[in-house]
Amino acid sequence: MSHPERLSPPGGEPVGAIAKPPSPNGKSSESLAEFAARYGLTQSAARPPLGRYIRDVWQRRTFIWNFASSKSMSMYTSSRLGQLWQVLTPLLNAFIYYLIFGVLLQQKRGVTDYIPFLVTGVFVFSFCQRSMIAGAKSIGNNLSLIRALHFPRASLPFAFVIVELQHLLVAMGVLVVIVVGFGELPTWHWLLLVPALLMQLVFNIGASLVIARMGAFVRDIQQLLPFILRTWFYASGIFFMTAEKTKGHPLIGKLLEFNPGSVYVELVRTSLLGSYRSDLARQGWTHHHLWLYGLGWAVVAFMGGFWYFYRAEERYGRG
Structure with a gap:
């Protein structure tokens, strides 16, 4: 029995057949673009317009949250202590830094309650640090997912920053216990934690989008990034009071003050620690101008990072 698609009309070509594309030897006058348009063919990995891309990312917000939650739950499944490491890791880091900088090097001059001061700085800066490291790996470590499914690639850096946000929220619960243990009682200033952490979240997403694009095409970024972040960590006032260290050096003081890592740490400290507000x-x-710095960094990083990542959308997962 003959198949319908093999039957030929009077013109000679089978019914439903697509004509051959133009020959590369130049005998055909039809370009590949004209050939694709004639048969309604479109590029499978073309970058959509920016407005539609933003809508696509927003429509996948449930996927982003669920993907982040599953990653967060599976991160420590092979460890005996499991999710407890979300809290133990920054606590152990803070303890080591206290022994070195608080006890041995005596960097706590000008700070009344040094342990809450130090733990707050370590917890808050770790959110930036871990978000950017995760962003650098978000594309390269998920190539099989990128090649198998069609979705806006920005969803991956978003999801990995949400993973770190979930870890931070657990750590903030422990931080509140530590702060109360040192005599800090809740005041209305604690409400300022919400906008401070939201601005930091937006900044981290923008920065992670930039590093995600860089890490997707230059894998050496993953090796170099820890050194850059460590230098940034030491320059962000985690161990010392910025106002104390910059006396007589106004230019250095302004640079340290404008540093986004220091900005978000200081905003959380001044919101949470009444003793630190008295020290200042x-x-x-x-410190009130730091709110403008924090907002400015969040807006610039997010808008610039999203645009920068979006411009390479069709190239992720190639090669």
């Missing part, structure tokens, strides 16, 4: 007042140092 004794130094004659005000």
Whole structure:
């Protein structure tokens, strides 16, 4: 029995057949673009318009959250202590830094309650640090997913930053216990933690999008990034009071103050620690302008990072 698609009309070509594309030897005058348009063919990995791309990312918000939650739950499944490592890791780091910088090097000058001061800095900066490391790996470590499914690739850096946000929220619960243990009682200033951490979240997403694109095409970024982040960590006032260290050096003080890592750490400290607000007042140092810095960094990083990542959308997973 003959198949319908093999029957030929008077013109000679089988019914339903697609004509051959133009020959590369130049005998055909039809270009590949014209050939594709004639048969309604489109590029499978073309970058969509920016507005549609933003809508696509928003429509996948449930996927982003569920993907992040599953990653967070599976991260420590092979460890005996499991999810407890989300808290133990920054706590152990803070303990080591306290022994070195608080006890041996005596960097706690000007700070009344050094342990809450130090633990707050380590917890908050770790959110930036871990988000960027995760962003650098978000594309390269998920190539099989990228090649198997069609979705906006920005969903991956978003999801990995959400993983780190979930870890931070657990750590913040422990931080509150530590702070209360040192005599800090809840005040209305604690409400400022919400906008401070939201601004940091937006900044981290933007920075992670930039590093995700770089890490997707230059794998050496993953090796170099820990050194850059460690230098940034030591320059962000985690161990010392910025206002105390920059006396007589106004330019250095302004640079350290404008540093986004320091900005978000200081905003959380001044929101959470009444003793630290008193320490700053004794130094004659005000912090209210840091809210403008934090907002500015969040907006610039997110908008710039999203645009930068989006421009290479069709190249992720190639090669």
